Amino acid sequence: MIDARPAVEQVQAAFTQAITEVCAVHGVPMLRVKKQDLPTVAHFLHTNPGLRGSLSLLWAVDHRPREARYELCYLFTLAERKDWLLLATDLHGDEREFPSITPHLHAAKWYEREIRDLFGLVPIGHPDLRRLVRHEHWPKGSHPLKRDFPWDRVLGRVQGEYAFRKIHGEGVFEVPVGPIHAGIIEPGHFRFSVAGEPIMQLEVRHFWKHRGVEKLFEQQQLTEAVPLSERVSGDTSVGHSLAYCQAVEMLQGVEVSPRARYLRTLFLELERLHNHIGDVGAICNDTAYALAHAHCGRMKEQLMQLNDRLTGSRFLRGVNCVGGVALDLSGLQLAQVEVELNALEQDFSDIEKIVFANASLTERLENTGILTEGIAWDHAVIGVVGRASGIDRDLRRDRPFAAYDVLQPRVALYRYGDVRARMRVRLDEIHESIRLIREVRRGLPLGRLVSRPMHQPQPGAWALSAVEGWRGEILYVVMAGDAGRIHRCKVRDPSFVNWPAIQWAALGNIVPDFPLINKSFNLSYAGNDL
């Protein structure tokens, strides 16, 4: 299957001089572009009305020691059929600069800063070259994803301070929040500039939790890194490990059995369920409606106990393995799942009615934290947050994986982009998840659980895999190294894309509404910071 053939021809025709090579990576077309032409080609892909490409991922690879070359890859999702198209460019020898595409595409902003921090490659023309991942106390020249940077180096500490964007004017003041917050949530820093109550500017300063995950992947064997992928963002253990496994399976030419595909679907939907129900409760809690929070907390707990009984892990850890799934479910277990979920759906519907009958609650949700469709598109926002702002994307439908080609999920879509819309998307998806799990039970085929690899990947071979986790699109790029090791693993949690967008959704709202807006996004800090 080759994606986007007409689009490739269109770009080729428009840029005959700029394109040096056309190839395909596991069915995804890739155009190698001369470095200096990259911004023009990217701009064309993004703005051409027939293409409307949205930047889905931007990553770098250090090919040393095999080749003295850095490679930059740009993944675009085209608007019409959600086809993928890759651009790539090379930096040879001692070249350390590449032209920034951020002036044309907002969505590239954090990616390019990330590449600068982790690889020491400089995006020329980038409007904001402050550090992102490396906080100011990191010594100069420490770029951990360069191949010659030892994974266990002791960093040391220097003096330095991050320069927040300032707004000057009478009555303008700053409210710093974090990194440690009031509730039990992950660390991150928010800097509000306010005049009176309304937020004039919000700056998100993250990466407090940077653990060096991508470098740690490089220390592992392809077949052994599943537990690490489960710990990228603990609440998304299934989503991340599934995306990782799929990438390795592509590299090894593994054909996963239908039974394993169905079970993967079931586990992914169970993960979506307990997280979404928890989020609905948490949103209600931030409007001070403790009753709904208590009920949702009870149901979430019930689901996590169910997970534990089925798999021995409340977070469904250890279910995915390279080649399939590590454990089977009996017919009896599946029947119990269905009985329990039927009761839960009834239970949850009661709470939905109670919640929406409460005007003082819905009042808080409506018109709060609006993320318009235009801004969402500019920033390539995805997942629950995107679908609440009219971005009609869901990988389960657009690029089916696991058993979604057969099961055909219905995609929730709302346009208003406020807290209520984000809650609505979750409510729809809860019911849809339960329906999908019933379908899995009905259609679950017999067969083996784990399939064997056809071959071992050549060093330098790579694959790109995508999973629609409960937050949104999870992307993994896995490149094989020597002797079955990982040469490079790019991890992209949807949070990395959606965090910058929250800065826009908060504008004009009052500071006390920010926790509510933040909850309605509910992004991962661990998955963002890596």
Place this chain on the structure above:
Amino acid sequence: MFRILKKSLQTGSVTGQHPVGAAPSEPIGPEAIEKAKPFRRSMTIREVDTGSCNACEMEMNALANPVYDVERFGVHIAASPRHADALVVTGPVTVNMERALKDVYKATADPKIVIALGDCAVNCGMFKGSYAVTGPVDRHIPVDVRISGCPPRPAEILAVLAKLRQDESASGS
């Protein structure tokens, strides 16, 4: 209103409806129990995440749900370290969080106890050795109680808290 009442009556009390927590894998020393003595009847916890994968946070949050309802044992979650008797620390201590952890420890009034929650906090877990990690927690601040697990189940956390209260009856239920 009627709907809410009906729902509450139908649901009934769910507190304690969970599997019994396994006994703590690491023994709790007599010094820790001695140190926790002032907080036997009421302990206020401040949670500090120093780079966890967030599953440990989720289990801490679960303690507050109606099933575990940790408040019934006099355990509260505080919004500020200034109000805390105990720090519960998760994560392997990242380079970027090291300073914040030390600050929080200093800001917490004495007497206090420190609980390292999860394998990451106890021994850096899977992140051991990484350039971005400087933990585990006890390299930076004194740790009194260690709860291993990845993540530990809420019932196991409850069992440890019960042990600290010297309350044999409430460890499971």
